[in-house]
Amino acid sequence: MSTPARTARRSNIRGGETASGWLFTAPMIILLGLFLVIPVLMALWVSFSDWNGRGSPFSGTVSFVGLDNYSALVGGGGLAEQDFGTALRNNAWYVLLVVPTQTMLSLLLAVLVNRQILRGRGFFRTAFYFPSVTSSVAITVLWLFLFSASGAVNKLLAFIGVNGPNWFNDPSGVLHNILGAFGVETGPAALTGNTFLGISFWEWLAGPSVAMSAFILMAVFTTSGTFMLLFIAALQNLSGDVVEAAMMDGANGWQRFWRVTLPQLRPTLFTVLTLGLIGAWQVFDQIYTGTQGGPGKTTLTPAYLSYQAAFTNQAWGQGAAIAFILFVIIVAFTLFQRALLAERKVSNRRMRPYLQSPTSGGSK
Amino acid sequence: MQRRNSRWLIGTGLAVAGALTLSACGSGSGFGGDTADSGEELTSDSTQGLNILIGSSGDAETASVNAAVAAWSETSGTDAKVSVASDLNQQLAQGFAAQKPADVFYLSTDALAGYASNGSLLAYGDDLANKDDFYPSLVSSFTYEGDFYCAPKDFSTLGLIINDDLWAQAGLTDADIPTTWDELAAVSKTLTTDSQVGLALGGEYARLGAFMAQAGGSLMSEDNTEVTANSAENVAGLEYAQTLLNDGVMSYASEIGAGWGGEAFGKQLSAMTIEGNWITGAMKSDFPDVNYTVAELPAGPEGQGTLQFTNCWGIAADSPNQAGALELVEQLTSKDAQLTFSEEFGPMPSIKSAAEDWKSANPTLVAFLDGADYAKGVPNVQGAADVTSDLNAQLESLKTGDAQAILDSVQKNLEALLK
Numbered sequence: 156m157s158t159p160a161r162t163a164r165r166s167n168i169r170g171g172e173t174a175s176g177w178l179f180t181a182p183m184i185i186l187l188g189l190f191l192v193i194p195v196l197m198a199l200w201v202s203f204s205d206w207n208g209r210g211s212p213f214s215g216t217v218s219f220v221g222l223d224n225y226s227a228l229v230g231g232g233g234l235a236e237q238d239f240g241t242a243l244r245n246n247a248w249y250v251l252l253v254v255p256t257q258t259m260l261s262l263l264l265a266v267l268v269n270r271q272i273l274r275g276r277g278f279f280r281t282a283f284y285f286p287s288v289t290s291s292v293a294i295t296v297l298w299l300f301l302f303s304a305s306g307a308v309n310k311l312l313a314f315i316g317v318n319g320p321n322w323f324n325d326p327s328g329v330l331h332n333i334l335g336a337f338g339v340e341t342g343p344a345a346l347t348g349n350t351f352l353g354i355s356f357w358e359w360l361a362g363p364s365v366a367m368s369a370f371i372l373m374a375v376f377t378t379s380g381t382f383m384l385l386f387i388a389a390l391q392n393l394s395g396d397v398v399e400a401a402m403m404d405g406a407n408g409w410q411r412f413w414r415v416t417l418p419q420l421r422p423t424l425f426t427v428l429t430l431g432l433i434g435a436w437q438v439f440d441q442i443y444t445g446t447q448g449g450p451g452k453t454t455l456t457p458a459y460l461s462y463q464a465a466f467t468n469q470a471w472g473q474g475a476a477i478a479f480i481l482f483v484i485i486v487a488f489t490l491f492q493r494a495l496l497a498e499r500k501v502s503n504r505r506m507r508p509y510l511q512s513p514t515s516g517g518s519k
Numbered sequence: 520m521q522r523r524n525s526r527w528l529i530g531t532g533l534a535v536a537g538a539l540t541l542s543a544c545g546s547g548s549g550f551g552g553d554t555a556d557s558g559e560e561l562t563s564d565s566t567q568g569l570n571i572l573i574g575s576s577g578d579a580e581t582a583s584v585n586a587a588v589a590a591w592s593e594t595s596g597t598d599a600k601v602s603v604a605s606d607l608n609q610q611l612a613q614g615f616a617a618q619k620p621a622d623v624f625y626l627s628t629d630a631l632a633g634y635a636s637n638g639s640l641l642a643y644g645d646d647l648a649n650k651d652d653f654y655p656s657l658v659s660s661f662t663y664e665g666d667f668y669c670a671p672k673d674f675s676t677l678g679l680i681i682n683d684d685l686w687a688q689a690g691l692t693d694a695d696i697p698t699t700w701d702e703l704a705a706v707s708k709t710l711t712t713d714s715q716v717g718l719a720l721g722g723e724y725a726r727l728g729a730f731m732a733q734a735g736g737s738l739m740s741e742d743n744t745e746v747t748a749n750s751a752e753n754v755a756g757l758e759y760a761q762t763l764l765n766d767g768v769m770s771y772a773s774e775i776g777a778g779w780g781g782e783a784f785g786k787q788l789s790a791m792t793i794e795g796n797w798i799t800g801a802m803k804s805d806f807p808d809v810n811y812t813v814a815e816l817p818a819g820p821e822g823q824g825t826l827q828f829t830n831c832w833g834i835a836a837d838s839p840n841q842a843g844a845l846e847l848v849e850q851l852t853s854k855d856a857q858l859t860f861s862e863e864f865g866p867m868p869s870i871k872s873a874a875e876d877w878k879s880a881n882p883t884l885v886a887f888l889d890g891a892d893y894a895k896g897v898p899n900v901q902g903a904a905d906v907t908s909d910l911n912a913q914l915e916s917l918k919t920g921d922a923q924a925i926l927d928s929v930q931k932n933l934e935a936l937l938k
Contacts, residue, residue, distance in 0.1 A: 207633075207636070207637035208612055208615055208616055208633075208637055208639070209615045209616065209618075209637045209638055209639045210615075210616070210618050211616075211618075212616075233932070233935045234902075234905055234906060234909060234932045234935065237909075238905070238909070303776060304773075304774075304775070304776030305776045321773065321774065321776070324773035324774070324915075326912070326915055326916065448908075449911075449912070449915075450773070450912070450915050451912040451913070451915045451916065452908075452909070452912040465612070466608050466609050466612050467608050467629070467630070467633075467904065468633060468901075468902060468904065468905060469612070469633030469634065469636075469637060469901075470902075
């Protein structure tokens with residue numbers, strides 16, 4: 156067999172493979188393109204245009220306005236900027252509290268229900284997963300009842316002698332309330348006098364409002380189950396021999412978890428954190444069905460603000476601009492935590508004992 | 520690696536090109552529609568049926584509107600179909616963007632400016648045969664930049680709702696019904712007990728604004744051209760409300776565990792509330808055992824004042840049968856139709872000629888209609904809804920807040936809208 160003939164035949168085969176590859180992926184590419192890529196590009200155009208919601212955004216009457224929509228949000232000095240700043244503040248606190256809590260809780264639950272000795276594991280797994288499969292609208296309604304001024308949560312708090320807050324109607328910031336308990340009612344002039352995105356630094360530091368805290372609890376309650384499932388899958392994939400080896404080396408349960416199990420869960424941890432971050436930055440249904448941004452705009456989030464700007468105020472360009480700023484924020488956060496969780500080379504200091512051990516073993 | 524990158528580039532390039540081609544197709548339809556100015560002839564393609572989109576308060580309203588539209592359809596020979604929107608704003612917006620909007624629809628004062636300014640609405644007000652019969656303050660609520668856009672469908676005003684039994688228990692009689700601010704403060708105090716507060720209301724501009732009106736103030740001038748939010752009158756109105764709150768004789772409904780004033784009132788958490796006509800429906804269905812009286816709101820330093828709320832029948836500029844739509848609206852706002860609507864689901868007729876009939880049919884609710892003489896509308900400039908929601912957010916902490924500072928921020932925000 157001559158070499159040139161062989162290569163020719165092979166390239167023929169490859170050529171066919173490419174064509175059928177495209178053929179097989181074509182339905183998905185077309186679907187994604189039609190319903191995802193093109194709408195996203197259209198929205199991008201809208202965010203740079205003065206389209207006002209009537210007719211096609213590509214008609215002759217719509218013109219390009221550059222960064223006008225964006226600058227009104229991040230430097231306009233008006234109500235739009237103030238609302239956007241408030242929404243970002245609220246959502247940042249939400250993310251800051253929801254993401255770590257749900258990750259830790261779901262990991263804890265996964266480890267608990269993954270133990271061989273636990274009786275009725277199936278029951279617990281189902282129970283913990285249950286909130287995740289229930290519609291978020293139904294849970295929001297349930298939450299509104301539980302956390303009403305005379306609701307079950309406050310009854311329970313009253314039982315242990317605590318006068319519960321009026322959850323969904325309380326716009327006061329949790330951090331401000333804690334500071335208030337120590338007699339700090341107003342912030343230093345440096346904080347109250349200077350503003351970022353239309354709201355003062357003192358307001359940025361208000362913490363989530365009491366109403367938002369109820370949503371934070373809800374998010375942790377509903378999402379922990381989903382992420383627990385991811386962690387369980389990862390835990391069951393771990394081979395027992397590594398843990399066994401650690402056991403032989405004399406590591407106790409605590410050490411085995413932190414030094415052996417957790418590092419092996421790194422890819423899953425990345426997935427959970429990323430999904431958590433995205434979900435938390437995009438919170439919408441709860442706000443839409445629950446509070447519509449109230450009380451005192453403290454549950455306003457960028458996703459809801461975007462909807463409100465477009466659909467109720469006919470400020471479509473601004474609504475789209477909010478959505479794209481949100482997109483940039485999410486991407487930035489994801490890249491940041493990817494860098495944080497990246498596999499690093501083990502430092503020389505840590506490596507030293509392992510490098511030296513063969514020599515010390517040999518000298519014996 | 521190099522090769523993979525270039526493949527990606529080609530792929531992305533193709534996707535972008537595809538998107539542009541498709542969007543170019545999309546723009547074809549965009550050139551078709553042109554703005555219908557009030558001066559132009561109305562379109563009258565009667566072969567196409569009318570679509571009517573309403574945001575219904577319940578089955579009674581849906582059935583009532585359906586019957587009225589069906590009756591018109593029968594006599595006019597034009598098909599007409601009523602749909603109930605689950606989210607009116609969203610469905611309207613989608614219709615306008617697709618240039619296939621409903622022909623006739625409910626439109627709130629909030630939404631008017633947005634749709635009027637982008638040319639979605641037909642300004643047909645001056646073509647109405649019964650134009651002069653509407654209350655002038657309602658007409659000005661639906662006038663945007665000098666054009667009377669749409670016919671007020673009906674309206675409501677705020678009144679003082681009093682719980683008869685709690686009133687009698689406190690030793691009060693009909694003669695004690697408050698007519699001034701001082702009297703209101705006094706009876707609220709008398710009615711406040713350990714288990715109830717004298718007066719409860721929603722902590723928002725749509726209720727507290729009545730106090731500003733009684734003090735002679737309003738957020739904007741009648742024709743919406745001048746901002747008067749931080750006037751001394753408005754400050755006085757808010758400070759009066761602040762005093763009642765701090766004296767513990769008035770509470771926000773949310774503070775006492777109710778969703779709105781009507782709920783607080785029905786649950787007897789408060790002896791009085793300030794609400795509009797819609798409270799009668801809620802009382803009938805949710806709290807049938809509570810006896811109540813509707814009185815006019817007390818007069819402030821500048822006389823009586825209340826707020827009015829209204830919707831109109833919008834007609835789309837893109838409707839192929841504007842003439843038919845106009846005819847339908849004239850029918851729906853006629854005296855007979857409005858009195859039937861009122862009987863079936865409660866709002867007050869928006870025309871003066873129906874007032875006497877309405878009063879004799881609803882003797883206990885006369886106070887609401889009497890309010891029409893001095894009621895003020897809410898601002899309807901584009902973006903005003905955002906400003907009032909920001910004001911509402913600030914009013915939630917009115918108790919400890921500074922009325923002047925709150926109104927100053929409203930002044931600034933409203934002025935920004937007029938620029």
